[in-house]
Amino acid sequence: TTERAVTEIVPVPVEAKPDPGANFRLTADSVIRAEHQAQDVAKYLGGLLRPATGFPLPVVERHDKGKRGITLDLGDAGPRIGDEGYRLTVAKDGITLRANTTAGLFGGVQSLRQLFPADINKTTVQKRDWTVSGGKVLDYPRFKQRGAMLDVARHFFTPDQVKRYIDQIAQYKINTLHLHLTDDQGWRIEIKSWPKLAEIGGKTAVGGDPGGYYTQEQYKDIVKYAASRHITVVPEVDMPGHTNAAQASYGELNCDGKPVPPRTDIEVGYSSLCIAKPITYKFVEDVIRELAAMTPGPYLHIGGDEAHATTPADYKTFFDKVTPMLATYDKKMQGWHNVVVTNPPTSAIPQYWDPKNSNADVAAAAARGNKILMSPANKAYLDMKYHKDSPLGLHWAGYVEVKDSYNWDPATYLQGVTEKQLAGVEAPLWSETIRTSADIEFMAFPRLPGIAEIGWSPAATHNWDNYRTRLAKQSPIWTVQGINFYRSPQVDWK
Numbered sequence: 014t015t016e017r018a019v020t021e022i023v024p025v026p027v028e029a030k031p032d033p034g035a036n037f038r039l040t041a042d043s044v045i046r047a048e049h050q051a052q053d054v055a056k057y058l059g060g061l062l063r064p065a066t067g068f069p070l071p072v073v074e075r076h077d078k079g080k081r082g083i084t085l086d087l088g089d090a091g092p093r094i095g096d097e098g099y100r101l102t103v104a105k106d107g108i109t110l111r112a113n114t115t116a117g118l119f120g121g122v123q124s125l126r127q128l129f130p131a132d133i134n135k136t137t138v139q140k141r142d143w144t145v146s147g148g149k150v151l152d153y154p155r156f157k158q159r160g161a162m163l164d165v166a167r168h169f170f171t172p173d174q175v176k177r178y179i180d181q182i183a184q185y186k187i188n189t190l191h192l193h194l195t196d197d198q199g200w201r202i203e204i205k206s207w208p209k210l211a212e213i214g215g216k217t218a219v220g221g222d223p224g225g226y227y228t229q230e231q232y233k234d235i236v237k238y239a240a241s242r243h244i245t246v247v248p249e250v251d252m253p254g255h256t257n258a259a260q261a262s263y264g265e266l267n268c269d270g271k272p273v274p275p276r277t278d279i280e281v282g283y284s285s286l287c288i289a290k291p292i293t294y295k296f297v298e299d300v301i302r303e304l305a306a307m308t309p310g311p312y313l314h315i316g317g318d319e320a321h322a323t324t325p326a327d328y329k330t331f332f333d334k335v336t337p338m339l340a341t342y343d344k345k346m347q348g349w350h351n352v353v354v355t356n357p358p359t360s361a362i363p364q365y366w367d368p369k370n371s372n373a374d375v376a377a378a379a380a381r382g383n384k385i386l387m388s389p390a391n392k393a394y395l396d397m398k399y400h401k402d403s404p405l406g407l408h409w410a411g412y413v414e415v416k417d418s419y420n421w422d423p424a425t426y427l428q429g430v431t432e433k434q435l436a437g438v439e440a441p442l443w444s445e446t447i448r449t450s451a452d453i454e455f456m457a458f459p460r461l462p463g464i465a466e467i468g469w470s471p472a473a474t475h476n477w478d479n480y481r482t483r484l485a486k487q488s489p490i491w492t493v494q495g496i497n498f499y500r501s502p503q504v505d506w507k
């Protein structure tokens with residue numbers, strides 16, 4: 014038998030029919046067959062399979078009917094498949110993956126790689142059989158937006174650490190990476206018209222840990238890498254609160270004209286841009302203009318959370334001036350759900366984070382046509398401790414074990430917000446207590462795959478007993494990949 018059958022893929026597919034009699038053996042003379050537009054996915058697939066097999070796995074033209082192997086077909090996958098779905102057939106005489114887009118092919122490759130033994134993830138040649146589980150899969154996502162957020166402000170993570178996380182979340186068909194670039198404790202993105210933001214605002218981190226920031230070149234490289242994994246970056250500059258790093262960098266951004274001291278503690282809600290000063294809006298527009306210019310994705314996230322040091326009237330004044338700036342630079346707005354009081358355009362996506370499951374303002378925004386992105390802290394926050402003795406994380410929203418994080422439905426979580434009014438789901442990882450890739454992995458695995466399944470798989474498939482068995486079978490992959498996952502007692506790990 015094989016390690017994982019087509020019915021055991023995470024996220025679980027819409028339709029999967031195993032056929033053990035149809036297992037496929039990849040061999041030294043297997044090829045990857047792809048038409049021109051699918052070459053990038055074919056090369057990516059080859060890159061995944063060559064190290065552990067040692068097979069050449071040449072990428073050949075579509076019409077080259079010669080040798081057996083893996084065929085990637087683009088187009089004619091049918092309307093059900095949409096623009097992210099795929100059809101996968103593993104048979105004795107070959108593997109065929111068909112999708113309407115390269116994003117669909119890429120998602121199908123993530124499913125296919127789970128049908129290989131976990132050893133396929135090794136980086137040195139393994140002398141063994143490479144048998145792929147036989148069967149048929151038809152699959153497509155429930156929600157359009159399936160995200161992971163990384164807070165690079167409280168603690169800074171290098172481009173390589175971000176790319177490692179990108180590769181890990183791509184395995185579970187996550188298609189959005191929200192980078193929380195600025196906060197009280199750090200400004201992490203170079204803005205050429207305001208150089209001290211990164212130079213001074215990027216100096217430190219929570220607890221006095223080393224700071225850092227992305228040059229515009231490094232940021233563009235991260236965006237490009239994410240795009241190669243079919244992941245869109247949504248950058249966040251959090252305003253008008255959570256702005257101490259900016260206000261420590263430029264005195265003129267403070268109402269009294271004096272820079273504030275840098276902050277390395279983890280308090281929230283004490284900072285606010287100076288709403289009355291015109292220079293505040295020059296600053297905001299310069300930041301939005303430069304960020305928009307290096308962000309190909311359609312959204313910029315403007316924050317808007319915990320503006321306790323901004324009066325409600327000033328909060329509205331701020332957004333009245335700033336929201337139109339996004340449209341000026343051809344971007345749509347994302348913001349923490351607090352922004353709904355400013356009546357943003359219906360193209361704006363409020364991100365729900367409060368652990369309460371009723372919020373009339375958010376339901377009203379949904380009724381006006383805003384699509385809500387669901388990140389309730391007591392379900393989707395990956396920085397919540399698993400239990401009271403967890404070494405990392407916070408617990409203001411409670412303790413969130415693997416089952417808590419899986420057992421909820423975004424379509425029924427918030428009163429007055431139904432499935433059609435959702436943009437999707439996102440799992441934020443705030444980094445007050447997170448410093449290394451191992452820390453990221455301990456909090457994100459195994460909960461991130463659960464959020465990814467909630468975002469991708471049909472609601473009807475949602476079942477903890479079934480999921481926990483499939484989750485257990487993912488762990489050999491994580492072990493080979495060196496992912497430092499939390500061995501929750503709720504799962505019988507393999």
Ligand SMILES: CC1=[NH+][C@H]2[C@@H](O1)O[C@H](CO)[C@@H](O)[C@@H]2O
Nearest residue numbers: 281318319349366396407443
């Ligand atoms: C949207 C939001 N604002 C707060 C809140 O979530 O909790 C996070 C920690 O869980 C914290 O880091 C963040 O600044």
